[in-house]
Amino acid sequence: MDTLQRSQIKGLFSFPIDLQPLIDEIPLSIVVLDTNRRIVMLNRALEALTGFSKEEASGIPCHHILRSKICLKRCPAMHMNEESEPVCVESDLINRDRKLIPVRINLASLKDSNGKVKGFLETVEDTRPIRELSASINQAYSFAQLKGRSPQMEKIFQILPVLAQSDSSLLVTGETGTGKDLVAEAIHQASSRAKGPFVKVNCGALPETLLESELFGHQKGAFTGAVENKPGRFRLAHNGTLYLTEIGDLPFSLQVKLLTFLDDQVVYPLGSDKGFQANVRVIAATHRNLEQMVSEGRFREDLLFRLNVVRIHLPLLREREGDIRLLLDHFLNSLTSRFRKNIKGFSKKALRILMDYQYPGNVRELRNVIEYAVNVCQEGKIQPHHLPAYLTETRPLIKETYTVKEQVSPPIQSGLNEHKLHETEQTWTDLERKMIMNALVKTRGRRSKTAALLGWGRSTLWRKMKQYGIDQ
Amino acid sequence: MANKILIPLYGNDVAPRFDLATEVLITDLDENREEKIVVLPQASAEQLCSLVMAEEVDVVVCSGIEEEYYQYLTWKRVKVLDSVIGPWESVLERFYKGRLKSGDILCDKKG
Structure with missing residues (x-):
C-alpha cells in the first residue's frame, strides 16, 4: 500500500498533496477501479462499509469486495465507453459482518487528457438511514415504534421530538406494557446523540453491589474478583444516552451516587479516586409512584427532583x-x-x-x-x-395494582363484574332452594324420593336442606 | 472429518454472493474427490440451503452470505467458511491441505 499512500494530487496547490488522506476524510464510500475493474484505491468509509481493509482489497476485482447485486447481474462499468455519462443505480451488498445493506452506487469513468477511459470512480452510499426515515414519515399516527391516534398519544407524539432535542434528564412513568422502553429509545434516536450509544440498565435486575460496579465501573483490585478495570455503563454511554429502567428499584445508597453524577457529570469507578467526565443524557423510567415512595422514605426526594426535569406519563x-x-x-x-x-x-x-x-x-x-x-x-x-x-371465559377481576394516584381509573368495570357475580350467586342459591322445595312438594315431603328425583344422594339432600334451613 | 464440500461458483471463482449463485460445485472426499457441478434453476439462498441439506454437505465455502443463512447452516451443523475469495481450484486445494479459513483471499492481485 505504500505506493497507494504515495499517490499524490498535483496542481491543486503549489505543492503536491497525498491523495489517500484526502479521500479518507470524505464520509462517502469511494473506490477507484482500473479498466479491468480491479480495485486501485478505496477510502476509510468503504473499508467500514464492506469490512475489507485497503491491503486486502487492493488489486482484487471489485465484485469480490463490493459484493453488490448489480456487480453480478449487470455491472455498469462493463458497458462504459468514452461517451458514457455517469450512472446511478440502487442495489444492495453483503458486507463482511454478513449484513445485507441497501446502497446507491454512482459510477463515473476516469479519462486521460485524450479522453480515453483509464479507470472508474465509484461511490457507494448506504441508504438505510434514508429508508428508515421515509418509513417513519410514511407511517401515520406514530412516532418511531409507538402507535396511537388518541388525543393522549397525539399530545405525547407532539412533545417527543421537542424533548429529543433537549439534553435534560427525563422521567418516563406508566404501567407495565405502556411503552416506556420504546419512548426512551425513540427519544435517543431522534436526538443529536443518535449516533452515540444507547445503554440500558435495569436497576431492579441486579443486587446492590453488582449494580454499583455495573453502573459506575470498578478499578482493578477494588474488591475480590475485580481482576481488571471495568468501564461501567455510564462510561459506555459516553456521548449517548443511559436508560435506567425500574429506577424505583434503585437501592438507596446508589441513589446518592446517581444524584452526585447528575449534579457534576463525573463518574468515579469503585476503588478509584480519578473521575471520568461523562457526557451522558439520563432517561429514567418506572412503573412505581415515586412521589409515594418519597413520602414513605424509600426514594430520595432530591433525586426525584433532578430526574423529574421533564416527565412523560404514558396512559393506560x-x-x-x-x-x-x-x-x-x-x-x-x-x-x-x-x-x-x-x-x-x-x-x-x-x-x-x-x-x-x-x-x-x-x-x-x-x-x-x-x-x-x-x-x-x-x-x-x-x-x-x-x-x-x-x-x-368469565372476565377476570382486574387486579388493582395502580401505584400512581392520578392513574387510578375509577374501577367501574370491575365493580360491575363483582356485582354481577354476586347477583348470579344469589340467583343460583335461590334457584337451588326452590328446586328442593318443589321436589319436596312433589314427593310430599318424602326425602329419599326427593333425593332420587333430584339425582342426589340422601346425605347431599340432607346437607343442602340444612344449608338452606329447609329442615327447620 | 468434513467430507462433503459445497462451493457456490461465479465462473472459475467462489461466487461473491451465496444468494446470487446459480452454479455450485460439490465434491466428496470419500468418493475420490470427484467434483460435480450443479446448475440451479434460479439464484436463491433458500434453495441453496435446501440443496446443502439434501446433499448432506459438511462444509460450505463461500464469500458473502447473509447472517440468517449462516446461522441456519451452522445450526444444522454445517461448517461455513465465508468471505473466501479466489478461484475455486486454489480454494479447494488449500482446503484439502487443511489450511483454509474464513476470510482467506487467494486471488491474484494485479494492478
Whole structure:
C-alpha cells in the first residue's frame, strides 16, 4: 500500500498533496477501479462499509469486495465507453459482518487528457438511514415504534421530538406494557446523540453491589474478583444516552451516587479516586409512584427532583380512545406478514371480545393476544376460539395494582363484574332452594324420593336442606 | 472429518454472493474427490440451503452470505467458511491441505 499512500494530487496547490488522506476524510464510500475493474484505491468509509481493509482489497476485482447485486447481474462499468455519462443505480451488498445493506452506487469513468477511459470512480452510499426515515414519515399516527391516534398519544407524539432535542434528564412513568422502553429509545434516536450509544440498565435486575460496579465501573483490585478495570455503563454511554429502567428499584445508597453524577457529570469507578467526565443524557423510567415512595422514605426526594426535569406519563391502553382498534389492526398486519399467514381480519364476535377486554398488561398484552391468535388461526378471519381462553371465559377481576394516584381509573368495570357475580350467586342459591322445595312438594315431603328425583344422594339432600334451613 | 464440500461458483471463482449463485460445485472426499457441478434453476439462498441439506454437505465455502443463512447452516451443523475469495481450484486445494479459513483471499492481485 505504500505506493497507494504515495499517490499524490498535483496542481491543486503549489505543492503536491497525498491523495489517500484526502479521500479518507470524505464520509462517502469511494473506490477507484482500473479498466479491468480491479480495485486501485478505496477510502476509510468503504473499508467500514464492506469490512475489507485497503491491503486486502487492493488489486482484487471489485465484485469480490463490493459484493453488490448489480456487480453480478449487470455491472455498469462493463458497458462504459468514452461517451458514457455517469450512472446511478440502487442495489444492495453483503458486507463482511454478513449484513445485507441497501446502497446507491454512482459510477463515473476516469479519462486521460485524450479522453480515453483509464479507470472508474465509484461511490457507494448506504441508504438505510434514508429508508428508515421515509418509513417513519410514511407511517401515520406514530412516532418511531409507538402507535396511537388518541388525543393522549397525539399530545405525547407532539412533545417527543421537542424533548429529543433537549439534553435534560427525563422521567418516563406508566404501567407495565405502556411503552416506556420504546419512548426512551425513540427519544435517543431522534436526538443529536443518535449516533452515540444507547445503554440500558435495569436497576431492579441486579443486587446492590453488582449494580454499583455495573453502573459506575470498578478499578482493578477494588474488591475480590475485580481482576481488571471495568468501564461501567455510564462510561459506555459516553456521548449517548443511559436508560435506567425500574429506577424505583434503585437501592438507596446508589441513589446518592446517581444524584452526585447528575449534579457534576463525573463518574468515579469503585476503588478509584480519578473521575471520568461523562457526557451522558439520563432517561429514567418506572412503573412505581415515586412521589409515594418519597413520602414513605424509600426514594430520595432530591433525586426525584433532578430526574423529574421533564416527565412523560404514558396512559393506560384502556384509557386511550380509539387506540385499541388501531393497535389490533397494526399488530394483525405486522404479525401476519411476519408469520406469512393469510389472515383477513377479525370476525365480529372476536372483535367484540377484543374491544371489550380491559388489557391490564396494556399494549404488550394486546400484542401477545394477537400473536397468539395469528399463530392459532390458519387462515380466514380470527374467530373467538382463536383467542386465548382467558379472554372468552368469565372476565377476570382486574387486579388493582395502580401505584400512581392520578392513574387510578375509577374501577367501574370491575365493580360491575363483582356485582354481577354476586347477583348470579344469589340467583343460583335461590334457584337451588326452590328446586328442593318443589321436589319436596312433589314427593310430599318424602326425602329419599326427593333425593332420587333430584339425582342426589340422601346425605347431599340432607346437607343442602340444612344449608338452606329447609329442615327447620 | 468434513467430507462433503459445497462451493457456490461465479465462473472459475467462489461466487461473491451465496444468494446470487446459480452454479455450485460439490465434491466428496470419500468418493475420490470427484467434483460435480450443479446448475440451479434460479439464484436463491433458500434453495441453496435446501440443496446443502439434501446433499448432506459438511462444509460450505463461500464469500458473502447473509447472517440468517449462516446461522441456519451452522445450526444444522454445517461448517461455513465465508468471505473466501479466489478461484475455486486454489480454494479447494488449500482446503484439502487443511489450511483454509474464513476470510482467506487467494486471488491474484494485479494492478
